[in-house]
Amino acid sequence: MKRLMVLVTVMTVLAMGSWAWAADTIKIGVVGPRTGPAAATGKAFEEGIAIALDHLNAKGGVLGKQVEVVFEDTGGVPEKAASALEKLATRDKVPIVVGESHSSSALAEIEVANRYKIPLIICEAWHDDITKKNYKWVFRAGPVNSGVVDFYIAPFVKDNRFKKVAIVRENSDWGVGIAEKTETDLKNFGIPFITLKVERESKDFYTELTKIKGENPDIILAYIYGTGLHFFVAQAHEVGLSPKCLILDGAGPPSLWDTFWKNVGKAGELELFMSSMHEKVHLTPTSRKFWDDYKKKYGKDPTDYKTRSIYNVVLIAADAINRAKSTDNEPIVAALEKTNLEVTTGIVKFGLKQGTYEYHQWMPPMLVVQWQGQKQVVVYPKEAATGALKKVK
Amino acid sequence: MNEFLMYLTNGIVIGVINAISAIGVSLIVGIMRVVNFAHGELYIFAGYFSYHLSASLGVPPLLAMPLSIFFIFLIGIGMERTLIRPTYGDEMYSLIITFVLSIVLQNAALLIFGPYPNKPPNLVSGATNIFGLYHYGNQRLLSFFISIGILLFIFYLIKRTWFGKSIRAVSQDREMSSLVGVDHLRVNMLSFGLGAALAGAAGVIVAPIFPVTPTGSSAISLNAFVVVVLGGMGSLKGCVIGGLALGIIENLGAAYLSTMYRNIFGFVILILVLVFRPWGLFGQKAQ
Structure with a gap:
């Protein structure tokens, strides 16, 4: 007791x-x-x-x-x-x-x-x-998806006169939402596009990329988050799609992870991504x-x-x-x-x-950034740009 | 037509990668009746070993690969000696132990290697224009041929050598084989090590194409189990056919039906096989 x-x-x-x-x-x-x-x-x-x-x-x-x-x-x-x-x-x-x-x-x-x-x-x-x-x-x-697409992604595609867009979106709420918003905006601008749905945890995109290649777009809006984006960028280069066709990572961070360059190698050159941060923009x-x-x-x-x-x-x-x-x-x-x-x-x-x-x-202001010689160059919007968008003829 | 050939090529390459990723599971199930849930983790560890040996310590990639496989072989032997051996005779225990081990190893990997995907350096770079029809990544082609080499070696080892004979003897009847002088404990230990080494081999061969992440191991194990069940538990030939079938079906399905449901095609086939041929395509029907 x-x-x-x-x-x-x-x-x-x-x-x-x-x-x-x-x-x-x-x-x-x-x-x-x-x-x-x-x-x-x-x-x-x-x-x-x-x-x-x-x-x-x-x-x-x-x-x-x-x-x-x-x-x-x-x-x-x-x-x-x-x-x-x-x-x-x-x-x-x-x-x-x-x-x-x-x-x-x-x-x-x-x-x-x-x-x-x-x-x-x-x-x-x-x-x-x-x-x-x-x-x-x-x-x-x-x-927010609508803001990112309305103010940045769709105007970026229009202002830079891309002729055909391939939207690749993962089957997540973010992927579905942002892809639908993009489709609506591109329709309004009269820019032709195709949409491809992919699994969120896919590793192999050869089939998808071969399909895209058949459509001959000049920009891919990749709404894939996580490691999958590294696979996508590396493989797009292997099948000969990029850099002739540019890739925009619609989320951004995967293109900034420490392992990005190790995983994609030279396929990362000229890749574009969304960001809200740049060392020169304060x-x-x-x-x-x-x-x-x-x-x-x-x-x-x-x-x-x-x-x-x-x-x-x-x-x-x-x-x-x-x-x-x-x-x-x-x-x-x-x-x-x-x-x-x-x-x-x-x-x-x-x-x-x-x-x-x-x-x-x-919503904070966003930036479209391009890797040029492994350096981040802000290419959109114009008032924040630190360089011009590079395309391959 | 070009596109169809591309899909088919990719299906076959991914199929062989499936087979090499699964054959370790098949071997261990076939010989020891142990389902190794930690297979995917061994694969991931091998990928990381190979990455750190070559990228951080500067070992040439061609040496880092066999070295990593050897480490995994030793880990496999250690696992068998400490965790698996006491469970012989009760499949349930070994199943639970390897399952728990897979969770422990996954978290250990997260702790040791961090959450970022990593890959050992490519042995070759660029792509080859195949017959002027389409481009195909060189690293994939190389991994494909190395995998075929390893598969042939395993078939040779199991079917043609003295060690293979004793393995098959133990897998048929553990007691009987020990009566005729086979040291079944030793055979079990080596075959578990071999199974682990095969997981490691898959890891180092595939990691340059698909970088490894600590949490990617469950998907690898799952894929391996689908292949093994599809081909028939314990059948090496079934494992290769199962892997190829899965690779081709997934790629053609994604190409002509929907890219969205790529992983579902494999499971549909699995369900069909389980309904109509539960022992798998090449498995032995249970008595």
Whole structure:
């Protein structure tokens, strides 16, 4: 009996201790793929989070407490994503969750966020529906399919007078959404195109590429995310399709991963990709600071722009909690709606007009970048261009 | 017509790659009645070994390849000695152990090698214009011929050598073979090592074409199991035919039906085979 009493006392003290310890920090939840075909994004997220936390905690944290992050892996799988968010909401009881880079996962997460009434800021899942559903708890500070296509991809194709387009899209929510939007825009511009659907985890694209070659397009819009893009680019060169026909990586990060050049070899020359980051383009002082902090911490230049995207949303979340002066959901959402914060890609202000995808949405400016001699050259939009688009005659 | 020939060529090349990726599984199932779920991980590790030996340590790629296979062979022997041997006689245990091992190895790979896809340097680069009809990657052609070489060597080893004879004896009847003087423990250990080495061989041969990622191993194991079941558990000939059938069907299906359902064609064939010929195309009907 005595032993039992001792045990109970110890347990109680421990439990109180952990509670007291937990209350010393503000926890921000993060969701993203740390495994699966886009595990590299998880790595990019980890780096961005580390820099954001250094930055915030050096300034004294949030509400006078140090900030901490709980990063749950989604594996890029919607079911895992949903349970990851559920864990953050119920087990860790975080006041806000940020992150995600897969649309399929984000679409599952917003339902959970809505059910648990927990504020969620998506940074790199582009599907329109994520904000189009107009959930009160869901925000996005990042690209959206319609915006990327309307303002960047479709005008880029038109302005550079490409004659025929091949759209290759993976069977994910992001792939389907962005391909449909592209088809609509190209139809409006009167530019002929073909669409090829591929499996998300395909490795061998010879059949698809042979089909495309038969159609003789001069640009391929590759909506393939992850390692698959490396296979696609390398194989397009082998079958003699590129560089005569250019390839635009509609997502971007895979073309920036450390292993890109090793995996594609010279097939990477003249490849194009979407990005929101370039070493010569700094839209705000925060962008410069991020670049310097990153270099100091990791001893190299940042490459994957998703490192910066997650950095931005962690800052936005911390700012909202600070202004709300609370970790309760309602005040945080109210604060988020009034966000007016400088991040690396501009000044964040969320849209408030309901009924469209622009509700609770803020999109950073994007760039179309081309690899020229293994150097990144911004070729679109014109006002940000650092060089001209190169084509092979 | 050019396009059809291209699809067919690619189907055959991918088919042989399927066969080489699966033959290790088939061998181990056939001889030891052990289903090695960690096959894909051994493949991935071999790819990474080959990459790190050649890219990080500067070993010539042609030496890095056999060296990586040898490491995997040793790992295979170690696995058999420590994990598999105690489970003989109960297929369920070995199945669970290799399954758990596959998860452990996958996470170990993620931890050690990181999440990025990696590939050893190509031995050859560029593409060949085949009969003036279409371009085909040189590295693929080379891997194709090396794979055929390895398949022929395995057939020779199993069908024509003394070691092959003792392997077949053990696979037919473990007790009987030990009565006539075959050291079945040793044979099992070596054949498990050989099966692992074949996973490694597939890894180093295919990795220059399809870079390895730690999480890519499940897809490789799954593909190997489809090929093995298609061809018949434990039949080497079935494994080659199964691999080729899968490669050709997937490519022609993707070309003429839909690129979207490439992987489904293989499974449809698998289901048909399981319904009408559950023992596989070349397997032995269970008594």
